[in-house]
Amino acid sequence: NRGNQWDLMGRYLQQILELEEPIARMKVIHVAGTKGKGSTCTFTESILRSCGFRTGLFTSPHLMDVRERFRLDGVDISEEKFLKYFWCCWNKLKEKTDDDIPMPAYFRFMALLAFKIFSAEQVDVALLEVGLGGKFDATNVVKSPVVCGISSLGYDHMEILGNTLGEIAGEKAGIFKKGVPAYTAPQPEEAMVALKRRASELGISLQVVDPLKPHQLKDQHLGLQGEHQYENAGLAVALASTWLEKQGHVDRMPLNHTDPLPDQFIRGLSSASLQGRAxxxxxxxxxxxxxxxxxxxxxxxxxxxxxxxxxxxxxxxxxxxxxxxxxxxxxxxxxxxxxxxxxxxxxxxxxxxxxxxxxxxxxxxxxxxxxxxxxxxxxxxxxxxxxxxxxxxxxxxxxxxxxxxxxxxxxxxxxxxxxxxxxxxxxxxxxxxxxxxxxxxxxxxxxxxxxxxxxxxxxxxxxxxxxx
Known part of the structure; x- marks a missing residue:
C-alpha cells in the first residue's frame, strides 16, 4: 500500500489472469475510508440486492472464514465455488510468475480473486471496500467505477498513510477518477480540504452527504446498530441512487433527500447485517x-x-x-x-x-x-x-x-x-x-x-x- 511494485497488479490482470477486459465491463462501486467503509458497502449492497440486482461484495478482513470476504447476493461464497476460483487463479499465477513477476502478496491475491469471482459469476454490481488507504490499494486497479465514496476519516495506519488528516485524506482520495461522481460523509475540515483539492484536480463533483434521518425509514430500524450508522446509511443511499441513475433505473431512485425512502431502500437498510460491528x-x-x-x-x-x-x-x-x-x-x-x-x-x-x-x-x-x-x-x-x-x-x-x-x-x-x-x-x-x-x-x-x-x-x- 506504499505503492511497492504497484505496476505488478496490472501485469497479473493483463498477462496472467486475463481479467482486464472483464473488470472494464464491471459496474463497480468503490469505497474508501477510515471507519464505516465496511458498513457503507454492506448497506449499499443490501439496497441494490433489494432492488433485484445480482450483487458481489468484497470486504476485509474476515472474522472467522476467508470466504466472508466474497459475498454473492448477500451470502458468503460457497466452499465449492471458492475452491474452484482459488485454484484457478493460484495455478495460473504459480505457472507464470517468476523472479521478475513474483507471486502477489496476500491482500493483492484476495483482490485478484474477487475480480475473478465477480466476473465469472456475472454480478450486476461489484462493491469493493478498499483494504488500506486508496491510491495504492489492490482494489484501485478499477479504472472506471460507476461511483466512488469516502466514509468517515480519522487517524489510522499512519505509518503508511501519513501523520496528518490531510495526508491520510489525500491517500483515500486516490480512488477518485476523472468523470466518476464521488460522495463523502461529513469530514473534519483538514480532511475535507484534501478531498476537495483532489476532486478539483480531476474536474469531478464531490458531494457531501448528510446522515440519514430516522423518519426516512418509516418506523423501521437500520440493520446495523449504533447512531453512527445513520451516517454510513446516508452515504450508502447516495451511492446506490447514483449507481441506479447511471444504469438507467431512475424509477427506483429516491425522489429527494428528505422524504421517506422507497420501500426497496428501506428493506435493504433494515435487513443489512455485518458481523463484529456493534x-x-x-x-x-x-x-x-x-x-x-x-x-x-x-x-x-x-x-x-x-x-x-x-x-x-x-x-x-x-x-x-x-x-x-x-x-x-x-x-x-x-x-x-x-x-x-x-x-x-x-x-x-x-x-x-x-x-x-x-x-x-x-x-x-x-x-x-x-x-x-x-x-x-x-x-x-x-x-x-x-x-x-x-x-x-x-x-x-x-x-x-x-x-x-x-x-x-x-x-x-x-x-x-x-x-x-x-x-x-x-x-x-x-x-x-x-x-x-x-x-x-x-x-x-x-x-x-x-x-x-x-x-x-x-x-x-x-x-x-x-x-x-
Missing amino acids: QIVPDSQVNSEEKDRDSSLVFYLDGAHSPESMEICARWFSHATKEQSQTCSKSRKILLFNCMSVRDPMRLLPHLVDTATQNGVHFDLALFVPNQSQHNKLGSKASAPAGPEQIDLSWQLSLQAVWEKLLHDDNKGSNSTDSGETSLVFESLPLAIEWLRKNAVEDPSTSYQVLVTGSLHLIGDVLRLLKK
Whole structure:
C-alpha cells in the first residue's frame, strides 16, 4: 500500500489472469475510508440486492472464514465455488510468475480473486471496500467505477498513510477518477480540504452527504446498530441512487433527500447485517444453564481500532448495557481488549475510557489477551499448533500498564476498589473466556457485560470460540 511494485497488479490482470477486459465491463462501486467503509458497502449492497440486482461484495478482513470476504447476493461464497476460483487463479499465477513477476502478496491475491469471482459469476454490481488507504490499494486497479465514496476519516495506519488528516485524506482520495461522481460523509475540515483539492484536480463533483434521518425509514430500524450508522446509511443511499441513475433505473431512485425512502431502500437498510460491528452475543453455554432468568454473560463485540471509533464504540456499549440493565439489578462491566502493536494504545484506550465515563459507564475489570488468529489464516477449521510454545505477552503487559496508568492518573473508568484487581493478562483467549464463564456461573445474580474491542481479529477469535 506504499505503492511497492504497484505496476505488478496490472501485469497479473493483463498477462496472467486475463481479467482486464472483464473488470472494464464491471459496474463497480468503490469505497474508501477510515471507519464505516465496511458498513457503507454492506448497506449499499443490501439496497441494490433489494432492488433485484445480482450483487458481489468484497470486504476485509474476515472474522472467522476467508470466504466472508466474497459475498454473492448477500451470502458468503460457497466452499465449492471458492475452491474452484482459488485454484484457478493460484495455478495460473504459480505457472507464470517468476523472479521478475513474483507471486502477489496476500491482500493483492484476495483482490485478484474477487475480480475473478465477480466476473465469472456475472454480478450486476461489484462493491469493493478498499483494504488500506486508496491510491495504492489492490482494489484501485478499477479504472472506471460507476461511483466512488469516502466514509468517515480519522487517524489510522499512519505509518503508511501519513501523520496528518490531510495526508491520510489525500491517500483515500486516490480512488477518485476523472468523470466518476464521488460522495463523502461529513469530514473534519483538514480532511475535507484534501478531498476537495483532489476532486478539483480531476474536474469531478464531490458531494457531501448528510446522515440519514430516522423518519426516512418509516418506523423501521437500520440493520446495523449504533447512531453512527445513520451516517454510513446516508452515504450508502447516495451511492446506490447514483449507481441506479447511471444504469438507467431512475424509477427506483429516491425522489429527494428528505422524504421517506422507497420501500426497496428501506428493506435493504433494515435487513443489512455485518458481523463484529456493534454485535451483541449472549453466551449460550452459560445462559443455557440459567433458563429462568436473563442472560448472565453477554458479549458486546465491536471491531473499533481507531481513536474516533473507540468513542463511537463506548457510546454504543453505554447505551446497549443501559437497556439490558433495566432488566437485571446487578451487573459487572468488563473490557476484553487487544490491538495490533502498530497502533498506539495511548491513542485508543483514553478515548474509550473517557467516553464511557461521560456516558455513565465504569469498567470493573479489563482483560488483555493475545489474538489467536495468527493460527487461523485459512478458515474456520484451522487451529493453534498442538505443541506447547512460549507465548510472548510483552504487548499485553504494556497494554495493561497503559490501562493502570489511565485509571490511576484519572481515578476514573473503573468501579474497582483500591484493594481489588482492575486488570488481568491471560496468555490465551480461551483461558479468558473460561474465566468469564466460571465467574458468571458462580455468581448467577450478576449480569456480566463484556465489551470486546480493539481488533477485528480479536472479534473473529471470540466469535469462533463462542460458536464452538
